[in-house]
Amino acid sequence: MRVLTIVGNPATPSRTRVTADRLSEVLAEMGGEVTTVDLAMVAVDGLAHGRLEAEAQEALDAMKAADLLLVVTPIFKGSYTGLLKLLFDVLPHEALARKVAIPVMLGAWPGHFLALDHALKPLFSALGATSTKGLLVMETTANKEAQTLDPDVIEKFRPIAQEAVLLVDAFSAAPSPSTPSS
Numbered sequence: 001m002r003v004l005t006i007v008g009n010p011a012t013p014s015r016t017r018v019t020a021d022r023l024s025e026v027l028a029e030m031g032g033e034v035t036t037v038d039l040a041m042v043a044v045d046g047l048a049h050g051r052l053e054a055e056a057q058e059a060l061d062a063m064k065a066a067d068l069l070l071v072v073t074p075i076f077k078g079s080y081t082g083l084l085k086l087l088f089d090v091l092p093h094e095a096l097a098r099k100v101a102i103p104v105m106l107g108a109w110p111g112h113f114l115a116l117d118h119a120l121k122p123l124f125s126a127l128g129a130t131s132t133k134g135l136l137v138m139e140t141t142a143n144k145e146a147q148t149l150d151p152d153v154i155e156k157f158r159p160i161a162q163e164a165v166l167l168v169d170a171f172s173a174a175p176s177p178s179t180p181s182s
């Protein structure tokens with residue numbers, strides 16, 4: 001199971017990255033081969049002006065190669081970050097079909113937690129991905145200095161990770177739509 005973790009925070013280091021790293025470890029325990037693309041470290045800004053630089057292309061290729069995307073983004077102004085949108089906007093229609101996406105958002109204010117269902121999941125759906133249940137993380141549960149995430153958050157993530165693994169297995173067992181049936 002190829003897992004691509006995408007970190008959507010333009011700032012680094014960040015609690016978003018710490019969260020992504022700790023949750024990626026859970027997927028690795030479940031058999032995932034995890035690669036991480038931290039958008040704070042990748043030159044994707046050319047995308048804002050229609051330029052596709054090599055690093056952005058590598059990130060897009062990694063998305064296309066993955067079975068499972070773990071997308072971890074802070075909530076900015078009630079939604080996911082513009083940086084994440086820059087990358088997702090250049091993917092062609094249905095580019096994420098037969099892929100599973102786990103939506104994870106960090107925020108400071110619980111009042112904005114609907115962004116998970118109203119913003120991030122529709123982004124995945126528009127590209128054909130199948131979303132698992134999402135995880136909302138209060139920023140105070142991640143510690144940038146100690147690189148830790150509250151154990152309760154990790155425990156909440158486990159059933160979501162299990163759901164993702166089941167969905168990936170189901171997609172790999174099912175014939176692709178282009179395979180003729182006997």
Ligand SMILES: Cc1cc2nc3c(=O)[nH]c(=O)nc-3n(C[C@H](O)[C@H](O)[C@H](O)COP(=O)(O)O)c2cc1C
Pocket residue numbers: 009011013014015016017073074075076077078079106107108109110112139144
């Ligand atoms: C520009 C900006 C906008 C933000 N907007 C929101 C918001 O609308 N709702 C919210 O709950 N948190 C908001 N936050 C808080 C971030 O979600 C929070 O800082 C982040 O989840 C975790 O911080 P870190 O990964 O940068 O360490 C905002 C933060 C910034 C910098």
